[in-house]
Amino acid sequence: MTLIEIRDLEVRIGGRVVSGVPELDLAAGRCTALVGESGSGKTTALLAVLGLLDGADVTGRVVVCGVDVLNAPEKILREIRGAKVALVLQSPQAALNPAMRLGTLMRRALARHGVKGAAARARAEQAVADVLLDPEILRRYPHQVSGGQAQRFAIALALALGAGVVAADEPTSALDVTVQAEIVAVLRRLREERGLALLLVSHDLALVSTVADDVLVMKDGGVVEAGPAARVLTAPAHPYTRDLLAAVPQMREQSREHRPDADGGEPDPGLRPGARRARRVTGSRRRRRRPHR
Amino acid sequence: MPRYLTRRLGQAVLVVAGVVGLTFAVMRLVPGDPAVAFAGPRATEAELAAARARFGLDDPLWTQLWNYARDLARGDWGVSLHTKQPVAQDLALAFPASLELVGAAMIVAVAAGVPLGVLAARFKAGLPDFSVRLTSMLAVSLPVFWLALVVQTVFAGNLGWFPVAGEYDNSLDVTSPLRVYTNITIVDALITGNWPIFTSTLWHLVLPALVVAAYPAGVIAQMTRAALIEESGQDHARLARALGFGRIAVLTRFALRPAAGPVLSLIALVFAYAIVNGFLVEAVFNWPGVGRYAADAIRSLDTPAIAGVTLLVALLYVAANLAVDLLQGLVDPRVRGR
């Protein structure tokens, strides 16, 4: 089941293309990563999926859970946001309202999508438990929890609302290494147990190599290379990807270490035969040159 | 929190001491002899000496300052030269009326300013934003005494929609006398169920309260707008939208809370300014508050009364600032945690 389908997405701000994704398909239980340096347009593409690009000119086709995001009325988009696609941001504490208890945020989000009262409480506690947090955390304010806890809570929000896709923007880069591992473990488990799909934006190739099935390498607002993670990260075709990999000295070591599972060595419930080929991304040539700034 | 609180209280005490010292210094600058001012120009030498002795004007300055501070603490704020009544007593009678006027104005200002700020932030750079910015800029640029005159002449004088001056129809004192509890007429009328005086006071309040509200409403709208725009650019506002909330809901239900700290402190600060602005309005509308009292005092160069008014407002200001810091602890858990 394809949850996200992108065709010829282009985002222009002031006439300049800041992000372009020619093709991307994401099925339940899969993970596609957008990698590249900052300013390459990966976060913009992520926000386009949620229809959250105010003031930008967006063309192409973005279908999320059957809804044409670029043409749907705001009212429909609000139903998708949170309930179908959840956003996880880089700095977990900045992403949580500083003046609001986590439980209040959870309750309001649930109420927004029609879950109230005892049912909401049960869902909240279940979701928090699913990410291995103590329900007591719902009574705390963001400044009273650790970065790892806050990030797990952000994932719990997605679970509570029943989102099938988590769009994560650098979910681990603000965290300590050990905490990063926790978050990665939570995300993997949820993928395996619940078929959660993950759209991951990251510049951390080590992370990408451990969780992503497919990779789109972005540079200056365009995709320069795309394909299965195992192939792109071990045998990069584009010089820019090679540069990226070379910039991570221990990268080769790690990718070798993790390849078996990243390559689907274990059976992946979301994977159907041929799915990978279908997801082959055609726009792997650099399609346009950015005008000089 | 307790350490922060004690430190903050310590600062407030220092400021109050400074305020008393500065008020004393200003009043000592008075050209001419305060004894002459009190005893009158035709007083005999003996009367002058008596007045001098009574006010301790022969003592060294430090002793005078100490006595002044001690008397203030005891509630002896001096005797007004023109009412011949103790200043503290005059102020105790006049202040509730000022509080009534400024309180009503602040309610109007918050009720108008916050929604306007939300509206401007929601439609940032659009027509509503422009209109709100234009209106609020005009509101803070209005000379309040002139606005009072214009509003009074047009809506009370020419159109006759509202009473011209006063706090309520004084003939009501005969037909339905008011029992006094708080000295704030509208509150007393409300708790004793004195509807004739209540409605009359409300009616008399409309014009002066609107005039006093103009400035704080403008500032609050601008501040709310700026704070909301700042907050809605934060990640937490983005997350709220990603959870399916609309833009207005993100502003009112998510951004307003962390923005409440700065907006609240601003409200308390403009409250103090509104009191002083209220003075000019009171003089125009003949509102029986501290402002009219001050205007009379200025006209008769009544220094003890001026000193009393100055001191009262400065103390209020210090109290308002202290209240802001405590309130901020209530609305912002980050401050509370410190």
Added chain:
Amino acid sequence: MKDEHDAGTAEAGKTPDPITVSGPGGLVVPAGVVLRRTPLRALAGAARGDLLATAGAVLLAAIVLAALLAPWIAPYPEDGGTATHPAQALLSPGAGHWFGTDQVGRDILSRILFGARTSLFIAVAVLALAAAVGVTLGVVAGYAGGWVRDVIMRVTDVFLAFPALLLSLALAVVLQPSVATVVVAIAVTWWPWYARLTAAVAQSVSARGYVDAARCLGVPAPVIVFRHVLPNSVTPVTVQLSLDAGGVILTAAALSYLGLGAHEPTAEWGLMVQQGQSLFTTDWWVVTFPGLAILVTAFSFNVLGEGLRAALDPRGRSR
């Protein structure tokens, strides 16, 4: 460390440890916002993007011109001073007198033009005086830190406890009413804002590398303060000055209205309102036009200052 709650020491660039609010008419600048773009470029940007600020700049230019050229452009220049024409008292606005005449027959338009001189003079004098005192003390406090800063900040706290109009009122009562009194009275209540603002900025500037470098090279403290810290701390003050000019003009007008400022035959807008108020119901123009003059002048300063502030705000979001 121990001063983390002092509003005056808000870290540069951090979000509002509170705001600084200026006197009546004053607007808000987040304390310690470090402004990096130059005022000139910002002004150009503001003009392009902001209709209100542009309108403010144009209006203000017209007002300044009117003030400078008053003796030449006023239809009846002698009416700006002592002249009286009892025969022409209280003429309603018309061809000869666009804004009508006052109770002694003087042309109101002419007096408003001359009044612009009084108001602008007061604004410039007050702000120059207040900024000179405030910035000096602020820079010293911010650079020196420690007990010096504590003492200066407590003194500013005391002055800040008096709303500008109130202390001016008390001062104006004990001094003789005049334009000079108004200037002194308002300046006394206005400098602490600049001291506070400058102290916050100077403190963060003083912590920068080049100041440390100068200190290590043995550059004397006064040279560091005035050559290195001061020039890098003044931009927020310039913005605040333009924001405050409107407030100063309103306060000065209020003092004159109360009879504590300019007096006859000086042309002053607040005074004109006061002199005309008893005639307002019958002769509306005597009060209306001087009041509008105050409104327009304060408004143009306020929108210009606000536009400047928004354009210089490195976070650039408040616009």
